[in-house]
Amino acid sequence: MLLLLLAALVYFYRTLPQNNTTTGRHEAAITLNRTPERLHFSQHARCRMACRDIDESEVKELLLSGRINERKSDLLVSDPCKKRYALEGHSRDQQSIRMVVASCGVQTTVITVIDLEKEWTCSCD
DSSP states (O other): OHHHHHHHHHHHHHHSOOOOSSOTTHHHHTTOOSSOSEEEEOHHHHHHHHHTTOOHHHHHHHHHHOEEOTTTSBOOOSSGGGOBEEEEEEOTTOOEEEEEEEEETTEEEEEEEEESSOOOOOOOO
């Protein structure tokens, strides 16, 4: 029941008209698929998540509700599959997180996950 309600809210939010007057980049930002059929994690993202104690459910929550940081995103490329979205928000244990994702069709790929407040010693390539 809760999942149906969440899906309805996401659908309603996506159908609202977007205000593009504040920045020319906002229009590009709305092409992010926040509810992809497939969520893929790069090897680098998996390593960073393990090192920083961030799990898949927290990543999914951030994908749904995170704020797009347009300054840290790469949205001006013409190929929609090459755009990079930097999403920011807080995990359920209040970590301040930024994750970078790429969205192409039915798949969204998590490229990296960053803790904005704590420096972790990770040995990820």
